[in-house]
Amino acid sequence: MSSQVLIEQASAKAFAALLRAHAAATRALSAQLSAGHGLTLSDYEVLLRLAQAPERRMRRVDLAEQVLLTASGITRLLDGLEESGFVERAACSEDRRVVYAVLTEDGLEKLRGASKSHLSQIETHFRTRLDEGELENLTTLLGRLDEAGEEPACGPPE
Amino acid sequence: MSSQVLIEQASAKAFAALLRAHAAATRALSAQLSAGHGLTLSDYEVLLRLAQAPERRMRRVDLAEQVLLTASGITRLLDGLEESGFVERAACSEDRRVVYAVLTEDGLEKLRGASKSHLSQIETHFRTRLDEGELENLTTLLGRLDEAGEEPACGPPE
């Protein structure tokens, strides 16, 4: 064969599979989440992280990192959640640059309601396609894929 | 434990891992692709599909399905690629509704150039994190996740 663009590297296949699986999962789940509760997947993630954080509050930067958004993304997302009354802003006494995002009681309520159906949707989506062992296996393999993988910190210059 | 929102279902973990792995991979790869060749991941996918299609042409609907976009998404994406001269439109003689997207010689050239570095980036991203067996394993597991999984088409009513 003429070695054209008919690439069939195992890694390219894996990447393609990753794209498709991601699209399938997020479409199904975000459609349900938005139809049923008017929340984005990212909205949900943010509420969840806040709920799990001590005092239900977090710095915006940290939140951004955890939910895979940029700083500006978080600002805008929180704008929406603030408008809906699910989170509030709170100043930090030790560092006046930081503005905490704090989950309100309403926000927690919202999260509880949404998580009920969301979790079961997730369960359905994955469980009907994979069994317990496969699930764990998948999770660890995927976990490897977002390790830094690059430079050994500030390694010695040889 | 008070069974609050501290969900730790295996499926939810898998989903989280999927989101992160996807974000990590697409960020790295699309950054490189766009910096190096001014192409989106979707652009690349489209060029690739066209290159592999018979006569290097496809109906827009089919293209949309393959690259996981909606019909309108494809229209706009192709607008861009047409402007750059990488694809052309061609009418279909049997069905005047359809407009083929045809890969031009320039487009093929572009794809060749881009795929060189893109593929090696993919290789790097995945290979440094997983070995051959894991890669295949991952691919099949992910593959299961985008199977329809729902209604058996229009199956016989029992």
Added chain:
DNA sequence: CCGCTACTATTGACTACGCAAGCAATCCTA
């Protein structure tokens, strides 16, 4: 043949981001 439904493609309005620039507060170095 006529009208009905189904399909392909495009368009307008909108959303969810990202990037780069900016501002204020803090930290660091000397």
Added chain:
DNA sequence: TAGGATTGCTTGCGTAGTCAATAGTAGCGG
């Protein structure tokens, strides 16, 4: 303790993509 660098956050602008509405075409069933 002044100067510059860094950090946290926001804002303006651009882009990729969606959904809903529209129009042209195709292929029915009567």
